[in-house]
Amino acid sequence: MGLKKYISDIFYGVKSLITGMKVTGHYFVRPKEIITQQYPENRESLKMFDRFRGEVVLIHDENNMHKCTGCSACELACPNGSIEIISDKVIDPETGKSTKVIDKFVYHLSMCTFCNLCILSCPTDAIKMAQNFEHSVFDRSELTKVLNKPGSKIMPGIR
Amino acid sequence: MNFNIYDFTGFVNSIKQWLNSVFPPAVADITGFVIIGICFLTFITLLGLSLVYIERKVCAFFQQRLGPMRVGFWGTAQTVADIIKLIFKEPLIAKGSDKFLFNLAAFIVIVAPFMAIAAVPFAKGLHVLDFDIGLFFITAVSSIGVTGILLAGWSSNNKYSLIGAMRSGAQIVSYELSVVLSLLTIIVLTGSLQLSAIIESQRDGWWIFKGNIPAIIAFFIFIIASTAESNRGPFDMAEAESELTAGFHTEYSGIKFAYFFLAEYINLFIIAAVGATVFFGGWMPLHIGNFEFFNKIMDFIPPIIWFFGKIAALIFLIMWFKWTFPRLRIDQLLTLEWKYLLPINLVNLLMMSVVALNGWHF
Incomplete structure (x- = not known):
């Protein structure tokens, strides 16, 4: 393993970690995108998807x-x-x-x-x-x- | 009582004088110890409860969920309910296990962070143990916990526990090196291991800004290595639930399981506290050189808020790691330490020495 590959591996690793943290960070700062339903409370307004098979x-x-x-x-x-x-x-x-x-x-x-x-x-x-x-x-x-x-x-x- | 939010020295001294005036000296000392002990017990309990709740909420928001919502307002009483459940559960002891070591392990695991937290400087004057080897003390004492983990794995008479404990031992011994070396990089600049002296040396700016590039590299190595040292994800090989059920605490139940859980969260706090103290100035407000006006404004915010703010930021960063990165395999874990972190760390220490010798830091 050459020194050049060693160093480029480190930078590639750091870059891929930051990409992952960007994804989770994106979700963290957008609470409106949360998909959990508060079921018994929102019973009146709850609308299931058209494709849901009940x-x-x-x-x-x-x-x-x-x-x-x-x-x-x-x-x-x-x-x-x-x-x-x-x-x-x-x-x-x-x-x-x-x-x-x-x-x-x-x-x-x-x-x-x-x-x-x-x-x-x-x-x-x-x-x-x-x-x-x-x-x-x-x-x-x-x-x-x-x-x-x-x-x-x-x-x-x-x- | 001369209570001052910016400097607790007078407050602590007045309590000491009052104790000495009421009791004979020996009794006064013991009463002081008991008061400090009770303060820490309360603090640790509250810390554990709130950190578990925060962890669950943060994790949920990272995964587009809501987390606990039912018990109390936004699920705030959830951890209280959990701990009540754990207290009332039967403490099972597995057949064929070494009963004495099995019970002892849970206590060793919890004793290590209890000792380490005593040396954490919370604010000016609010500092129980201010040794001249404070940083050494914290790093030494917090690694006692691994003894407890190894004992827990050995005494459980369970193959999963044993594998988890052995992995944990290998991991902590390896990553301890990186933690200490990255802290040493800053010690080169401070010239002292005493925590109050380290904080005092950051009066004109935090080391992460003053220490040039090596300080930033050292901080990243510290945060990676200490995440691994506390057995948290993505380095939670010791309790990799998909392969080892729960690792070294598989056989523990009830309140003893809660001890392991609590120890993990106090360790998280201590890591954040050490990181904040060494790299971000502890309770020291953000100062920029001799820029008087700016420094005055920053001084207006009490040190205790600075300290807990920095800790909250670091804990959030570590939680972000845990809920983003996939778990490492055991060989990848050791490769990362011995082939990457340690060589980088040694080169970084050399770089820092050159910087310090030539006075290139600020």
């Missing part, structure tokens, strides 16, 4: 209509079996054909790992991930949810 919801519009055709692609895609689709066959009064209509979209929140595969597999974009994360309940049975609202119908033109 629970699966079935999208309903203002007329209580959803887009689920009951194809059960999500049920097949789910690795944990947390979705069960119970469907009926009804005769369409206009065309006279027998069609599939969902009776219950059952979602077991307790089994869900929020992997997003059901949302990706849905051909009609009927379901999405909501940002609600406060799921604690006193009884396990409350975690089994029926996602379609009572009396809801499929939107016309989806099928």
Whole structure:
């Protein structure tokens, strides 16, 4: 090891240390960039990120209509079996054909790992991930949810 | 009582006279010792509590976190809660450990900084031990702590403790050299080891400014080597938690664990105090040569505030190191000392001697 390399090593080392200290010093003097949330206090104003996966919801519009055709692609895609689709066959009064209509979209929140595969597999974009994360309940049975609202119908033109 | 914030000599003497007038001489001396001891115990307890809190907050802000926020206003009572928890915890002793040495180690570790802090000059006249070898005393006594660390590792009957202690021993023995040599660089200029004399020699400017380039190099070596000597990050090989769980204090719990923790923070304070005294003039205000007007303004700030301000700045610098740099591997650690710091230090000492002989310093 030559003397020149020895000395240049020292200067390079000092320079890289100062670079590191600049980064932490930058954070230290900018308390506004702190990312910690004071959770229970800021509950009213807390807004989760759009990409946060809290629970699966079935999208309903203002007329209580959803887009689920009951194809059960999500049920097949789910690795944990947390979705069960119970469907009926009804005769369409206009065309006279027998069609599939969902009776219950059952979602077991307790089994869900929020992997997003059901949302990706849905051909009609009927379901999405909501940002609600406060799921604690006193009884396990409350975690089994029926996602379609009572009396809801499929939107016309989806099928 | 002639209390004066700028000079405590009269205040201390009046207490001494009052004690002598009330008690016979022998009792008066012992009462004086007890008062000083209680003062230091209180000071060290408060220091430990506040430094732990400050460390956690500073660390959090460096990492874009908030740190403790729940207990008390902005988490100020967090360390009090922690110490109450530690007091009520069961002091476990591992099976197969050497019980006597195991208990003794925690005390040796805490005794070393207790002795060293006595020689720290807090302000003019507020100085318990003013030996003519004060600096030598501090450096000698503060390295007793390594005995405690080695004992703790040996007596725990735990491989992690033993490896941690051995690493710590190798590290402290190596870095002690650099600390003392960097301090010697300034002693070349002061010509005295007495701490009050070192401070007095900086009446017309601190050594870091007066001592030319060698003083600045010496300061950086001092701060690196003393960080290593106190087993703090990035040199915390002895308790590298990812490989040695907690190193030499793995088996300690409850209040004995708190001793190790407290010793680390008092050592941090002592390092900052020695650095401030030797390089930044201790309690001496910032003076520039014979610039009278400026010196008068600086004198207006009490020495005790100067002293604690300098210490706070140095402690912050050491904390900045800890929360920025990655931990060194054991061979890198020894390479840094023996191949870099020590040769630079020796050359620096030679340079300083040349500077002092030719009178190139200010």
